Amino acid sequence: MKTASRIYTFFIFLFLYAPIAVLVVFSFNGSETMSRSVWSGFSLRWYRLLFQDRMLLNSLRNTLVIAVVAAAVSTVLGTAAAIGIGGMNKWARRAVMDITNFPMVNPDIVTGVSLMLLFVAAARLLGNRSLGMLSLILAHITFCLPYVILSVMPKLRQMDPNLYEAAQDLGCAPVQAFFKVVLPEILPGVVTGMLMAFTLSIDDFVISYFTSGTTQTLPIFIYAMTRKRVSPEINALSTLLFGTIFALLMILNFRIAGNPGRRGRKAGEGADQ
Amino acid sequence: MKMKSAAFPYLVWMAVFIIVPTMLVVIFAFTGRDGSFTLRNLESVGQYSNVFLRSIWLGAVATAVCLAAGYPLAYFIAQAGGRRRNVLIMLVMLPMWMNFLLRTYAWMTLLEDSGLINRALTFLGLPTLHMINTQGAVVLGMVYNYIPYMILPLYSVLTKIDKSVVEAAQDLGADSRKVFLRITLPMSMPGIISGVTMVFVPAVSTFIISRMLGGGSNLLIGDLIDMQFLGSAYNPNLGSAISLVLMILILICMGIMNQFDKNGATEGGIMV
Numbered sequence: 209m210k211t212a213s214r215i216y217t218f219f220i221f222l223f224l225y226a227p228i229a230v231l232v233v234f235s236f237n238g239s240e241t242m243s244r245s246v247w248s249g250f251s252l253r254w255y256r257l258l259f260q261d262r263m264l265l266n267s268l269r270n271t272l273v274i275a276v277v278a279a280a281v282s283t284v285l286g287t288a289a290a291i292g293i294g295g296m297n298k299w300a301r302r303a304v305m306d307i308t309n310f311p312m313v314n315p316d317i318v319t320g321v322s323l324m325l326l327f328v329a330a331a332r333l334l335g336n337r338s339l340g341m342l343s344l345i346l347a348h349i350t351f352c353l354p355y356v357i358l359s360v361m362p363k364l365r366q367m368d369p370n371l372y373e374a375a376q377d378l379g380c381a382p383v384q385a386f387f388k389v390v391l392p393e394i395l396p397g398v399v400t401g402m403l404m405a406f407t408l409s410i411d412d413f414v415i416s417y418f419t420s421g422t423t424q425t426l427p428i429f430i431y432a433m434t435r436k437r438v439s440p441e442i443n444a445l446s447t448l449l450f451g452t453i454f455a456l457l458m459i460l461n462f463r464i465a466g467n468p469g470r471r472g473r474k475a476g477e478g479a480d481q
Numbered sequence: 482m483k484m485k486s487a488a489f490p491y492l493v494w495m496a497v498f499i500i501v502p503t504m505l506v507v508i509f510a511f512t513g514r515d516g517s518f519t520l521r522n523l524e525s526v527g528q529y530s531n532v533f534l535r536s537i538w539l540g541a542v543a544t545a546v547c548l549a550a551g552y553p554l555a556y557f558i559a560q561a562g563g564r565r566r567n568v569l570i571m572l573v574m575l576p577m578w579m580n581f582l583l584r585t586y587a588w589m590t591l592l593e594d595s596g597l598i599n600r601a602l603t604f605l606g607l608p609t610l611h612m613i614n615t616q617g618a619v620v621l622g623m624v625y626n627y628i629p630y631m632i633l634p635l636y637s638v639l640t641k642i643d644k645s646v647v648e649a650a651q652d653l654g655a656d657s658r659k660v661f662l663r664i665t666l667p668m669s670m671p672g673i674i675s676g677v678t679m680v681f682v683p684a685v686s687t688f689i690i691s692r693m694l695g696g697g698s699n700l701l702i703g704d705l706i707d708m709q710f711l712g713s714a715y716n717p718n719l720g721s722a723i724s725l726v727l728m729i730l731i732l733i734c735m736g737i738m739n740q741f742d743k744n745g746a747t748e749g750g751i752m753v
Contacts, residue, residue: 213557217569220554224576227587227625230597234590285491292488304488307495310503313735315686317703318724321710322502325509325717350498353491382484411580413689418710430582434589434693446583453578457571 228450235443254444261441267429270341274425275409278348283402285349286356287394293357294364308354316351320418323347327419339421347419348409355408356401363397506728509721522722529705529723533730536701539616540685543623547631547680548673550624555635555672556665570636577629585622585693592618592694614696622690627683631676638672639665674738682731702727 238251258264293304311319327343371393375385391398413427420428433439513519558569576584591597592612599609612618642665650660688703695701702723709720 213553213560216553217557220550221572223625224573224628227584227591228576228579230590231583231587285494288487289491291484292486292491295485296488304492304495307499311499313682313731314728315682315703315731317686317688317706318506318728319502321706321717321720321724322506323498324710325505325721326498326502329505346498350494353494357491407578411578413580413582427580427582430580430586431689434582434586442583442586446579446587449583450579454575457575457578461571 228446231443231446232450234440235447237440237443239440254440255448258441258444258448263424264426264429264445267424267426270344270423271410271426274341274344274348275406277345278352278409279402279406281345282349282352282356282405283398286353286401286405287360287398289353290357290360290364291390293361308357311351312354316414317418319351320347320415323350323415324418339419340423343419343421344416344423344425347415348412351412351415352405352408355404356398359401359404360394360397363394367393506721506724509718510725512718514716514718522718523726525719526722526726529702532700532705533702533726535616535699536685536703537730539620539623539699539701540681543620543627543684544631544677544681546620546624547628548677551628551631551676552635552669552673555632555639558632558636559639566640570633573629573632573636581626582689582693584626585690588618588622588625589613589693592621613694614698616695616699618694619691619699619701622694623680623684623687626690627680630679630683634675634679635669635672638669642668670741674741678735678738681734685731686727 234247235254236250236252237247238249238253239246293301296304323343323346324339327339327346331337331339331343367390371389372385375389376382380388411427412425413431416425416428417431424432430442430445433442433445510522511518511520513521554573558566558573561569589596593599594609594611594613596613598612602609646668647660647664650664655663685701686703688701688707691699691701691704706720706723706727708714709716709723
């Protein structure tokens with residue numbers, strides 16, 4: 209039984225990682241014919257071409273700007289929303305949460321086209337503007353918000369509600385009480401929400417595709433690359449992205465390795481999302 | 482702490498960017514190009530019933546494969562000891578961090594007629610297989626992209642099952658098959674349900690996987706919608722009608738799944 213389960217696990221992981229390994233190996237392929245699957249010696253030419261690609265660097269910059277703005281705005285709005293929703297009566301809270309869950313349940317493509325209809329109508333009203341960074345940022349904030357709210361709400365529920373009142377009894381103004389007492393209590397939820405918003409924004413293709421006009425983000429650039437029949441630059445780009453993610457996760461893992469209890473919980477939390 | 486007003490900006494945001502766009506989809510679905518009320522769009526969705534059936538069928542097959550392949554893995558990982566378990570679950574999550582376009586592109590390289598798999602077959606003196614641009618390739622792409630969404634919720638519920646319940650069943654004379662069918666499986670129902678929805682919804686509505694691995698001949702609902710909004714067949718009214726039907730279809734599926742959840746053990750549910 210033990211060996212059978214090991215072999216099974218091995219094959220699933222082989223299935224998960226073999227395609228990535230192929231991308232990585234072929235990113236170093238020096239083939240002159242630009243074929244995707246003929247190996248002809250080690251070379252870094254695709255990396256060189258990648259870094260000379262203006263469009264790529266431009267789309268990377270767009271992606272980062274959008275992700276930072278979307279994460280910041282959705283974190284502030286979402287945290288405030290979670291606090292406000294906590295103070296609502298049962299009926300109102302349920303109605304708001306149903307609508308909050310809606311974009312997460314709704315297929316991305318439907319969210320994408322519905323926002324596209326809104327932005328196209330708004331752009332026409334505002335005098336034939338075209339979709340671009342602004343519509344992308346608004347769309348990204350919209351799909352990030354539910355994730356922030358859902359990661360802040362449990363932390364608020366765990367918090368002792370008397371703490372906030374105690375701070376006020378001891379002379380804190382409401383705003384001061386929020387920053388000194390409430391925020392530190394819910395901070396882990398706020399940070400989780402912000403990180404999720406950031407990664408979701410960087411990774412999003414479908415909603416961006418419908419709300420971007422002619423502006424390119426990294427996933428849209430990748431999509432354009434895959435439409436060309438042969439472009440080994442993609443392999444180089446994948447390798448760089450995968451390497452970056454892998455390095456980041458390793459660093460995170462080592463940083464919290466000293467605290468196994470916490471790391472165990474983190475894995476569980478990741479799974480809940 | 483009563484600070485209802487803190488939610489006010491969010492309520493406005495929600496109204497403008499969730500409710501209004503959804504209303505727009507409904508309005509567009511029920512109007513013609515000239516803006517007058519019509520049922521024509523919804524009627525023409527009927528012409529595409531084969532595309533809908535194909536999407537649902539391929540999505541269901543992919544979901545079933547994910548469940549069948551993912552459940553044992555989630556179970557083995559949940560059984561593994563502390564450190565090993567964390568490494569394994571991290572390895573399940575890692576590919577999710579890579580953009581799904583790149584993951585799908587990787588399979589293009591492998592499945593092509595002159596791709597790596599066929600080269601390997603030729604090298605071994607075997608006949609080549611035509612794999613790309615088939616429904617099998619589309620299902621494979623779906624399984625590959627979405628299987629972590631099945632494994633993670635399953636793993637999460639399986640680790641929460643109280644070992645003493647399993648031991649009690651064994652003490653009372655249940656063999657391992659009975660323990661699995663009567664204890665483990667019912668207790669992992671919430672995980673199965675959230676896994677199934679998390680795989681089925683994106684699989685049914687995808688348009689990238691079908692385009693990259695299915696060629697032009699295996700259109701899915703997502704491709705139809707894309708064609709109406711950004712493609713050659715530009716017709717946002719028809720596109721909205723298709724989106725509306727897709728949305729309702731998904732909501733019905735979710736309703737049915739939630740019903741299952743109520744019948745089973747709800748403890749530790751992780752609906753998304």
